[in-house]
Ligand SMILES: [Fe+2]
């Protein structure tokens with residue numbers, strides 16, 4: 001079974017468990033409305049046992065987690081069962097090979113009859129065993145590594161873009177379902193641990209530029225959408241537009257996209273077609289809201305209405321299109337291209353400030369700045385200890401909690417294992433912060449320093 005299919009089966013299992021539990025309030029245990037969902041979910045659970053000895057489902061922050069990845073897209077019809085688990089205090093359940101419908105039935109009985117809340121996990125385990133429940137275990141939550149999770153979500157997003165572009169190249173109309181899904185995952189991850197996913201926008205792989213750029217723009221745009229308190233639907237529209245904003249470039253020759261130096265007029269005319277092409281592709285894709293297509297069309301229309309395509313004086317731009325333009329501009333400036341060195345995040349924001357009111361909307365730019373804070377993720381800095389590091393965490397918007405991953409020791413040597421430090425940490429000897437930032441450092445002085453840093457940082 002593919003992950004997608006597995007998630008659907010899991011949703012169905014949870015739905016059946018919920019239905020049986022709900023109906024138990026009204027009907028005797030042998031009633032078909034109680035028993036049939038148990039049989040149904042039993043047959044679905046055992047599908048997993050062909051490949052693995054157990055099926056573990058965890059609940060973290062009201063979200064169901066399967067194999068370490070949250071299922072952010074589950075519908076609210078599943079909440080009933082999950083809420084019941086949360087109230088009793090069950091962080092994770094494991095179904096084991098050998099399970100029978102009676103085990104499930106007794107487990108439902110336990111959930112139905114237990115009145116106490118927030119029981120210790122060991123207590124719950126004893127009680128279910130006393131009720132004769134076999135092959136179902138409850139488990140304490142695992143220490144989940146947000147960085148692993150964020151990386152998985154980032155990679156899924158890259159794969160979604162790769163698939164869309166491949167489909168277009170092959171003349172197929174791609175599905176937008178996966179794009180919609182990964183955007184919701186990114187959005188969930190931004191809520192859970194914003195720094196973990198934002199730090200991945202440091203991935204600037206020259207060969208994979210288009211894919212990483214697309215995902216970075218989606219992440220940046222979603223973080224701005226969060227700061228603007230947009231609704232979930234609007235956030236998804238913005239995220240999908242960010243992810244797919246450049247799909248219209250698919251038909252352009254790769255060497256044109258990567259061409260160093262200036263373009264000829266004819267070449268630029270070719271490039272200028274991509275927003276309109278993208279608009280047309282998105283319009284044909286399933287699971288894509290028309291607003292996302294509109295934002296793709298408008299992502300190179302400047303705030304002062306110059307740019308391209310020229311849509312006429314009466315055309316009303318979508319108010320969220322500039323979120324994509326601002327995210328696009330920021331990621332492009334901070335990325336090394338054939339024709340430019342990567343700018344430091346602070347430098348990029350300074351350059352963008354000069355464009356405010358011309359190509360960029362000053363209000364949206366202000367949102368990006370507030371999201372980034374005074375030392376944006378990715379900024380290379382020197383600490384008062386003379387060590388050099390890169391900002392890998394900034395904490396929630398408005399309350400700076402800067403974390404630096406130290407890469408270079410005070411002698412100028414690259415550390416074999418980067419170490420993350422928290423600028424808020426107080427040195428007990430002096431009662432003053434243990435580290436503070438002296439200033440930013442030109443990354444060209446340490447060309448290889450942050451290669452792979454967000455992936456290898458040692459998080460204490
Ligand atoms: Fe573009």
Ligand SMILES: [Fe+2]
Nearest residue numbers: 213245246328
């Ligand atoms: Fe772009």
